[in-house]
Amino acid sequence: MSIENNILVKLNNVGFQQNQKWLVKGVSLQVEKGKIVTLIGPNGSGKSTTAKIALGLFKNIEGQVEKFTNNIGYVPQKISIDWTLPLRVRDFMLLTDNLTEDVIDEALSLTGVINLKDKSLGNLSGGEFQRVLLARAISKKPELLVLDEPVQGVDFTGEIALYELIKEISEKLNCGILLISHDLHTVMSATDHVVCLNGHVCCSGSPKEVAKNSQYKALFGEQAAQTLSIYEHKHDHVHTSDGDIKKN
Amino acid sequence: MFDDFFIRALVAGIGIAFVAGPLGCFVVWRRLSYFGDTLAHSALLGVTIAYSLEFNIAVSIFLISSAIALILIQLQKKTNLPSDALLGLLAHSSLAVGLVVIGFLTFIRFDIMGLLFGDILAVNKKDLVTIWVGGALILLVLRLIWKPLFASTVNYELAQAEGLNPDRAKAIFTILLAAIIAISIKLVGVLLITGMLIIPTAMARNLSDNPQKMVIFAIIGGLLSVFIGLFSSLEFNTPSGPSIIATALVLFIFSLLKVKQTIQLKN
Numbered sequence: 001m002s003i004e005n006n007i008l009v010k011l012n013n014v015g016f017q018q019n020q021k022w023l024v025k026g027v028s029l030q031v032e033k034g035k036i037v038t039l040i041g042p043n044g045s046g047k048s049t050t051a052k053i054a055l056g057l058f059k060n061i062e063g064q065v066e067k068f069t070n071n072i073g074y075v076p077q078k079i080s081i082d083w084t085l086p087l088r089v090r091d092f093m094l095l096t097d098n099l100t101e102d103v104i105d106e107a108l109s110l111t112g113v114i115n116l117k118d119k120s121l122g123n124l125s126g127g128e129f130q131r132v133l134l135a136r137a138i139s140k141k142p143e144l145l146v147l148d149e150p151v152q153g154v155d156f157t158g159e160i161a162l163y164e165l166i167k168e169i170s171e172k173l174n175c176g177i178l179l180i181s182h183d184l185h186t187v188m189s190a191t192d193h194v195v196c197l198n199g200h201v202c203c204s205g206s207p208k209e210v211a212k213n214s215q216y217k218a219l220f221g222e223q224a225a226q227t228l229s230i231y232e233h234k235h236d237h238v239h240t241s242d243g244d245i246k247k248n
Numbered sequence: 249m250f251d252d253f254f255i256r257a258l259v260a261g262i263g264i265a266f267v268a269g270p271l272g273c274f275v276v277w278r279r280l281s282y283f284g285d286t287l288a289h290s291a292l293l294g295v296t297i298a299y300s301l302e303f304n305i306a307v308s309i310f311l312i313s314s315a316i317a318l319i320l321i322q323l324q325k326k327t328n329l330p331s332d333a334l335l336g337l338l339a340h341s342s343l344a345v346g347l348v349v350i351g352f353l354t355f356i357r358f359d360i361m362g363l364l365f366g367d368i369l370a371v372n373k374k375d376l377v378t379i380w381v382g383g384a385l386i387l388l389v390l391r392l393i394w395k396p397l398f399a400s401t402v403n404y405e406l407a408q409a410e411g412l413n414p415d416r417a418k419a420i421f422t423i424l425l426a427a428i429i430a431i432s433i434k435l436v437g438v439l440l441i442t443g444m445l446i447i448p449t450a451m452a453r454n455l456s457d458n459p460q461k462m463v464i465f466a467i468i469g470g471l472l473s474v475f476i477g478l479f480s481s482l483e484f485n486t487p488s489g490p491s492i493i494a495t496a497l498v499l500f501i502f503s504l505l506k507v508k509q510t511i512q513l514k515n
Contacts, residue, residue, distance in 0.1 A: 002467040007476065055409040074409040081402065085277045086456050095399045120457055 007034040007068060008144045008176040014053050014063035023049040025062070026200050029193075031144060031176040036167070038179045038187050038239035041197035042219065047180045048077050050197060051146050052175050054178060075130075075136060077180070087121045089113070090133050097140040107139035108132070112158075126153030134162065138169055145169070145177045149217040163190050256376060257368045257435060257478055257488060263379040264432040264444065265470030267386050268356070269452075270463045271428055272445035272470075274421060276403050276453065282332060283320075284442040286339040287428045288429050290316040292346030295363055299356050306378050306430045313426035316342060342375070343438075366437035366489030368481055375434055382431045386424050393417040437489035447496035448473060454503035469499050 008031050015025035024046030031037050031054075039047045053061055055074060081087060093104045106116040111131040116124065124132065134150050147166065151159045167190040170177050181187045195204040196216050203213040210216050275284050301308075314476035316338055322336050350358050362370055390397075393416075399407035400414030407414045429441050436444050448469030449462070456462035477492030484491075 052409075053403070055405075057405055057408055069413045072410050074406055076403065076406055076409075079403050079406070082277065084279075084453060085402065086453065086458055086462055087402065088458050091458050091460075092402070094397070094400060096407060096412055140410075 007031070007066075009032060009054050009068065010066040011050070012064040012066070013053055014050075014061055016049055016053055016058050016061050016064060020197065022195065024053070024199060027053075027063075027195075027197070028201070029195050029204070031178050033176050034170060034174045035192045035195045036170055036177040036179055036190055037195065038181060038191040039195050039197055040181060040187075041202070043182070046198045046199055047182075047197055048148055049180060051148055051180055053120055055146055059079065069142075070139070071143045073140055073142035073145045075133045075137045075145075075147045076151045077152075079133065081121050083122055089116050089119055089121060090125075092121055093136050093139055096138065099139055101157070107135040110138065110169075111135040111162070127158065128153060131158075131162070134166075138173075141173055141175075143173075143175050145175055147177060147179045149182070149221070150178055150179070151181075163187060166190060253369050254478070254482055256371045256373070259371060259376055260371045260379050260435050261474030261478055262471060263376075263383045263491065264428070264435060265448075265469055265474050266319050266385040267428050268432070268444050268465030268470050269448060270387065270390055271424060272449035272466055273452070273459070273463050274397065274401065275442075275445050276449045277367045280425070280444050282335050282339075282441055284425060284429075284445055286320070286335045286342075286463070287313040287426055288433075288438055288441040289339040290342035290346075291429050291433050291441075292363060293342050293349065293442070294346075294430070295433070295438075296346050296349040296353065300353055305433075306375075306382065310426050310430035311344075313458060314423060317422045317426060322410070329441040340363075341380060351397055361487065362437070364432075364437050364439050365487040366433075366435050366440065366492075368435070368478065368488040370434045382427060386427050386431075388418060393420050397421055435488055436492060437487070443493040443496065444470065447493060447500055451496070451500040451503040454500075454507045465506070469496065474501060 002004070006227060010030040012028055014027050016023050017025075026049050029037060029050075039050060041047050043046075049058075052058060053065060054065050054067075055072065056065060056067065089106060089108070093099060103115060104117070108117055113128055113131045113135060116132065121129070121132070130151060130153055134147070137145060138146070145166075150166070151162045154162060166177065166179070169175070170190075171226075179187065179191070191207050193204065194207050194210040196202045196210055196219065198219055202219055203215045205208055205213070253395060275281055290312050291309045294312035295305055297303065297312065298308035320334060320338055321494040323329070323338075323510045324331060327334070329337075345358075350360065358368075359367060361367075396407060396412035396414055396417040399410075399412055399422075404414055428445075432441055432444065449466045452462045452465035452468045455465050473492050473496040477490060477495040480486065480495070481491035
């Protein structure tokens, strides 16, 4: 039934509490094939928690999670590699799946870090590491991608390129993406559906609808809503790396 | 050929080195060296129970170590004490209880030094079968749980999110740890088994840039330690366990030279 509806994961009124404190409560959302759902919200609003609930990482949750796929790629928000474990990028790519060299190369090329394949993971910069994380998550051609702030530490031009890549991947693989971002204006063009969280769902809808929502404005301020509308007109120009704006 | 006690010790040591290398890597990666120590200390209790009930030593050690691991998990859930305090509690109390029980078993003569530090003369033909068959089983099971165990060692949530089963892998790994302690206690001794697991591995870390290499170097380090250690044990009439571990230490010190070189190259 749900396969026909293209639903990959469905959260029905879920909540999670830790030490008698609700991290999130009453969240409902669904991710469908080929669609990108973005979670936004201030720090501590439960974005990562919601993603982890969707992934089935917590045991005692309120509400129901229905998952219709087991082929999942995940980019966690934080990951630290212990120095006692010697790990190259190529070893990391094989972490949860057995992939051929070609598949690894393709994924690393897509995110622009093929030259780092034999480098030790501990020697990468923050931005390089994020690109490797993203490459690893997409390499297994997942049906559902969960990306928790996937471009943190990546420079501005790279950020836009990576969001465009994410959009491209969702179309090419026809996979559903649950994306978490606090950085609104770069995400918006890629998103089909936005869920604005603040411990609960504060508002949701298309990027345009959310931007107009009064609760969204109250949470992020008039400025953010402005940024958003400016961004929607972005396609008539490009930002070059020296800071100039070129008209298309 | 296996009638010579020294050949038997050597064959036993080779078997143990092959198993200790890969398991030791996970002990180091997952920061379990004190946990391994606790299991090993409890092994003494297993030996005494085996003697008093005339039961197979390896099986008895394996059961007691597994029980201690289960008790630890329960204590971690039910008390507010930190893990290292709980490990210390279990390690020393099980060692103490083991020694007290030995005191009561006056009708059996125990070679306490042999139990604590290993005895080159103690390995019989039956032990060789236990070590090689048991060791092969341990390696086979480790091979089967390698992916989830390794992935969750790198990042638990990532492994779980992508459909692997880290909790099951962790539980099985604990059992494997109890098993290697059970098969290697005669040669290496209660107090030094963890050294056999972590010192060749520490040496291997200094020489490797990827996990597979580290496992292979850990095995090679273990084999060299067994060879040189046992020959010197024979030559100088020293206990086998300390001789093997001391050799491993020397190898580790040599491996530091390589680290120094790489650091200099980087600068």
